[in-house]
Amino acid sequence: MSQDLGFWAVQTLNALQLSMLLFLLSIGLTVIFGLMHFVNLAHGSLYAFGAYVAASVASVAGFWAGFIAAPIAVAVLGLVLYVTLIKRMRRSGPMPQVLITFGLIFALLDLTRIIWGDLALGIEVPAILSGRVSVLGVEYPAYRLFIIALGAAIYAGLASVLARTQIGAMIRAGVDNDAMASCLGINVERLFFLVFCMGCALAGLAGAVAAPLLSVTPDMGLQILIPTLIVIVIGGLGSLKGAIAGSLIYGFVQTFGAALAPQLSSILIYALLAAVLVTRPTGLFPAKG
Amino acid sequence: MKHTITTAIFAATASLATLPALAEDITVGLLLPYSGVYAALGNDIEAGFRLGIERYGDQAGDSIQIVTEDSEAKPPVGLAKTRKLVLQDKVDVIAGVVSSGVLGAVRDMVDGSKVPLIVANAGNDEATGAQCSPYITRMSFSNQQVNRPMGKWMHDQGIQKVFTIAPDYAAGQQMIGAFVDGFTAAGGEIVGQEWTPFQKTQDFGPYLAKAKASGADAVYVFYAGGEAISFVKQYDSFGMKADIPLYGAGFLTSSLYVEAEGPAAEGVIAALHYVPTIDNAENAAFVEAFTAANGRLPSEYAVHGYDAARALTQALAAGATDRETIAQALRGVSFDGPRGATSIDPATNNIVQPIYVYETVRGEAGLTQKVLATLPAEADPAGGCAMAPAG
Numbered sequence: 001m002s003q004d005l006g007f008w009a010v011q012t013l014n015a016l017q018l019s020m021l022l023f024l025l026s027i028g029l030t031v032i033f034g035l036m037h038f039v040n041l042a043h044g045s046l047y048a049f050g051a052y053v054a055a056s057v058a059s060v061a062g063f064w065a066g067f068i069a070a071p072i073a074v075a076v077l078g079l080v081l082y083v084t085l086i087k088r089m090r091r092s093g094p095m096p097q098v099l100i101t102f103g104l105i106f107a108l109l110d111l112t113r114i115i116w117g118d119l120a121l122g123i124e125v126p127a128i129l130s131g132r133v134s135v136l137g138v139e140y141p142a143y144r145l146f147i148i149a150l151g152a153a154i155y156a157g158l159a160s161v162l163a164r165t166q167i168g169a170m171i172r173a174g175v176d177n178d179a180m181a182s183c184l185g186i187n188v189e190r191l192f193f194l195v196f197c198m199g200c201a202l203a204g205l206a207g208a209v210a211a212p213l214l215s216v217t218p219d220m221g222l223q224i225l226i227p228t229l230i231v232i233v234i235g236g237l238g239s240l241k242g243a244i245a246g247s248l249i250y251g252f253v254q255t256f257g258a259a260l261a262p263q264l265s266s267i268l269i270y271a272l273l274a275a276v277l278v279t280r281p282t283g284l285f286p287a288k289g
Numbered sequence: 290m291k292h293t294i295t296t297a298i299f300a301a302t303a304s305l306a307t308l309p310a311l312a313e314d315i316t317v318g319l320l321l322p323y324s325g326v327y328a329a330l331g332n333d334i335e336a337g338f339r340l341g342i343e344r345y346g347d348q349a350g351d352s353i354q355i356v357t358e359d360s361e362a363k364p365p366v367g368l369a370k371t372r373k374l375v376l377q378d379k380v381d382v383i384a385g386v387v388s389s390g391v392l393g394a395v396r397d398m399v400d401g402s403k404v405p406l407i408v409a410n411a412g413n414d415e416a417t418g419a420q421c422s423p424y425i426t427r428m429s430f431s432n433q434q435v436n437r438p439m440g441k442w443m444h445d446q447g448i449q450k451v452f453t454i455a456p457d458y459a460a461g462q463q464m465i466g467a468f469v470d471g472f473t474a475a476g477g478e479i480v481g482q483e484w485t486p487f488q489k490t491q492d493f494g495p496y497l498a499k500a501k502a503s504g505a506d507a508v509y510v511f512y513a514g515g516e517a518i519s520f521v522k523q524y525d526s527f528g529m530k531a532d533i534p535l536y537g538a539g540f541l542t543s544s545l546y547v548e549a550e551g552p553a554a555e556g557v558i559a560a561l562h563y564v565p566t567i568d569n570a571e572n573a574a575f576v577e578a579f580t581a582a583n584g585r586l587p588s589e590y591a592v593h594g595y596d597a598a599r600a601l602t603q604a605l606a607a608g609a610t611d612r613e614t615i616a617q618a619l620r621g622v623s624f625d626g627p628r629g630a631t632s633i634d635p636a637t638n639n640i641v642q643p644i645y646v647y648e649t650v651r652g653e654a655g656l657t658q659k660v661l662a663t664l665p666a667e668a669d670p671a672g673g674c675a676m677a678p679a680g
Contacts (some may be wrong), residue, residue: 215518
């Protein structure tokens with residue numbers, strides 16, 4: 001029985017770890033969408049770009065340098081994208097936005113292939129996180145615990161910024177009603193810009209965090225895109241609570257689905273998505289009531 | 290009826306195209322993925338193929354032109370590109386094909402238009418089984434060939450209980466199926482099997498926990514490319530390598546990407562038809578020439594390309610001049626290559642080659658492959674393949 005308990009403890013940690021990785025990605029995407037009504041399908045490509053930057057920097061200057069460089073580099077890329085493309089597309093409606101960011105996916109994909117080549121890259125977990133730690137009576141990889149802790153910390157940080165600071169109040173006001181917010185003297189455009197770069201930085205961070213766990217390949221951004229979209233659709237667009245709830249649901253359904261009903265595991269999450277869309281079309285915790 | 294007409298048209302164009310055969314200018318169409326998930330494999334195969342033509346082209350006595358087409362590893366694209374190679378470029382022979390899906394899609398086209406195809410990767414068993422064709426010759430491997438002998442070998446090492454994990458698609462099922470056949474025939478027991486959604490699985494944690502709880506002596510897996518890197522690293526991060534050693538089809542720790550797996554790959558034991566450390570003179574020459582030209586060690590994919598080129602030059606040297614004679618001559622190809630004694634089994638047109646069991650170990654210049662055993666070459670069973678004997 002104790003072995004059984006250990007098995008479930010490991011699976012729970014696995015689910016948490018996957019959830020936190022998805023949370024780092026989906027939070028940026030969902031807030032950008034909620035605030036800007038902008039569908040950025042290229043979000044996954046930013047994650048891949050972050051992973052590549054992390055892998056390149058880590059190979060010369062160590063894991064932590066890559067860990068810091070990736071969000072910065074991706075935020076800069078986000079800045080460039082904002083100035084050149086996204087600012088112009090702001091008022092053009094969802095269809096052109098979807099098309100242009102869909103095109104961006106392939107442009108960025110080929111760009112990573114040109115810069116870094118087709119061979120998969122890998123980076124090593126830093127020595128301090130390379131072992132295993134005993135939690136809940138099981139030996140669990142320290143690096144995976146680090147991902148869980150990092151995700152929880154980022155969640156706590158964002159929650160307190162959104163709930164307690166002035167800029168958080170401005171963002172909430174902007175999500176709620178951007179026209180009214182700008183009437184009240186909030187520079188919504190600048191806020192958008194800030195949030196967009198922040199969302200990109202988080203995608204870059206997710207890439208850096210995922211790089212030692214997974215392999216860094218040109219199509220990793222495409223692979224993560226669908227799960228991320230599922231998370232924000234289940235959770236509800238634009239809300240932090242929705243992003244964390246959606247991530248946890250995805251992580252647990254995916255992990256326990258694979259453990260308990262492997263034949264069904266790949267469709268379980270889609271069935272859940274359909275059920276949520278039928279009963280709560282705006283998701284579980286939409287930003288707007 | 291429609292089928293008959295198209296076949297007739299293909300046959301007519303084919304014969305028209307091959308009639309002149311003047312100064313023996315042979316055109317080879319390379320159908321490989323240069324974009325998509327298999328792009329790295331496509332590039333490695335082409336590098337090997339060009340090296341093979343460079344080295345053995347003189348023996349053919351013909352001038353060999355190469356036309357390349359990107360299959361994108363997508364069956365419809367592969368088929369369209371094959372049509373272009375056959376009808377527009379009027380190639381004499383096609384080489385390449387990485388994805389088994391693409392091979393399945395182009396099979397009827399090459400068979401119907403009677404254009405020889407040298408398969409330089411795709412390993413699906415049917416291509417040299419129920420779906421075999423006198424025009425399709427495989428110089429790479431078949432899924433079952435690589436895995437079946439490993440089942441017996443592992444049992445001979447005293448392993449009784451094995452847990453298997455593989456992606457849930459045709460190649461995964463054929464690889465694991467052949468291993469299980471070999472292992473259980475030798476008296477071993479399979480204590481559990483997991484099939485992960487193909488190219489959708491990033492976290493193998495749930496499956497690893499099940500393998501750990503199964504009480505197996507060893508885990509046997511098939512993964513390739515990005516999934517292989519993720520799997521090997523995650524297997525190691527859970528600390529499972531010490532308790533339950535990891536075995537697999539050798540693509541798991543292919544020399545093409547083993548460096549990306551890093552120390553996690555050390556100690557993994559796998560079976561494959563080629564590793565760069567095979568000890569023979571042909572391989573030493575191949576490794577030296579490939580490294581000089583490309584700045585990296587050749588992988589099994591590179592050797593597929595190299596041997597495909599060599600098979601073609603041997604067929605040409607034997608007097609083949611057009612599509613029909615090249616196809617016939619390819620069926621009798623046999624040589625001592627980097628993989629040891631390599632030949633084509635005329636009953637199925639599949640390659641016959643030894644299988645190498647190797648362990649990934651740390652060497653002076655990074656990770657390298659230590660060959661533990663050479664398992665004798667075995668021709669695949671016919672598997673429903675019935676074609677006219679080579680004439």
